[in-house]
Amino acid sequence: MKKTNTKLIRPEIERRAFLKNCSKTFPSLLFLVASFDVQNILANENGSYDPTQHNYAMGVNIKKCIGCARCADACKSENKVPREPHFFRTWIERYVIPEDGEPIVDSPNGGIDGFPEISEKLHIERTFFVPKLCNHCVNAPCVQVCPVGATFATKDGVVLVDPKWCVGCRYCIQACPYGARYLHPETEVADKCTFCYHRITDGKLPACVEVCPTQTRIFGERGKKSSPLRRFFKFNEIHTLKPGLNTKPKVYYAGLDGEVI
């Protein structure tokens, strides 16, 4: 019985046929009402979105990043982020760690126009790119400090901004330990990465993940077997940014260097 059930439920059309058949006789109708969350099934049949079924997260493999910043460029197109510098929802940082001295971190225009040459006098020990974005923290400081409730975490684990309700006080920009927020110069409200919420709830990938040519960015869901993140977690050493702050970020880095802040 169980075997047939899973077989029936798996493809969408079979489920519809199953539900239809269930409604034909009284005992099976009773069984249907008793065993399923009918409303939930009907909602999914209509194609509406159930946030409780998802827990989105992102993986970033630093060893694969080539610093082309197509992600930052695509993000600006998709989310209408101002083109001029210093307004970014995601950006690329270049870390240059010399043999002696402090690490040099730069991100001219988020990396979109490329990176300047490194001085030949510098003896490079190691150097790499780090894509940065909102970490969609489980314990998000920005959500805690917002005085009006204009930024919040959804049930599917995405931290969003309500631009109609934000008063532009900049508390959240100060509170974010990752510098992921900025004040939009036109709307004068706080803005940041939403994991492309309008895309992911439509079953698509975030724009940055879509255009990443080296699959540095992996988008998926925590706790789902079919998620590409599962493989990412299995085969990489995973770290998050500033774990000591107990923000519990949901952007996971593979190959993260100790110098990255």
Add this chain to the structure above:
Amino acid sequence: MSKIPQQVIPIIIILMVVVGAFIAARNIFVPESFGEQGHFRTEAIQENMDLEQVYAGADACYDCHDDIVETKSGSYHKGVACEVCHGPALQHIDAPDEFTPRAPRERGYCPLCHGYNPSRPSGFPQIIAERHNPGKACMSCHNPHNPLLPHAPEECAACHRDIASVKILSHHATLPCTQCHTIEKGHKSSPKFTKAHKPTDNSTCEYCHNKGSNGNKLAPKINAEEHSDRYLCWDCHYPHYPEAY
């Protein structure tokens, strides 16, 4: 029940007015959906979901451009989505004739990924754009949908090694010898009796390099009528290494 002291009554009235005013103001100013799921407007979730999309996604291109998608899916660029280079294309899917996605052919575009940068992971194919065939469009040697290393034709090099070894360094590296030379059947087995022919007039060069010619759209163009009518092209330009002169 004791009587309420007279002096307390105005205070109670003021308090009720203040509380009433607060409740009324709260009803007006706080949006209806505020607090349903937490300390925020529930409508804001839907508003975020309803934002306009710009990128179509990797699967969308296959419906019409299946030939290119299939070429690309077997190449080194299989992981590079169409929209990386061609830009956001959802508009193109809604109205294919009205909006054409960009197709970056300029030399500056490919080095965004393939220009040498020490911070890039080792093993990633990189070039130094200033030294790598300066002035030549990347597409004239590399097909972006199947980016293999260009293969210089070698069939003549067994005898004409001196020419081949110069030509391989030039902008003409990928052109086969037969692009300009007509070769009679049997030239390879008895070269002394069946000759290879050289071009006799400028039309061979003008096939690609004259203004408006279609031989190779990326080749540098001249206006043949104004350029020179008294000389043959190879009086000044050496065809096997044209950029040297």
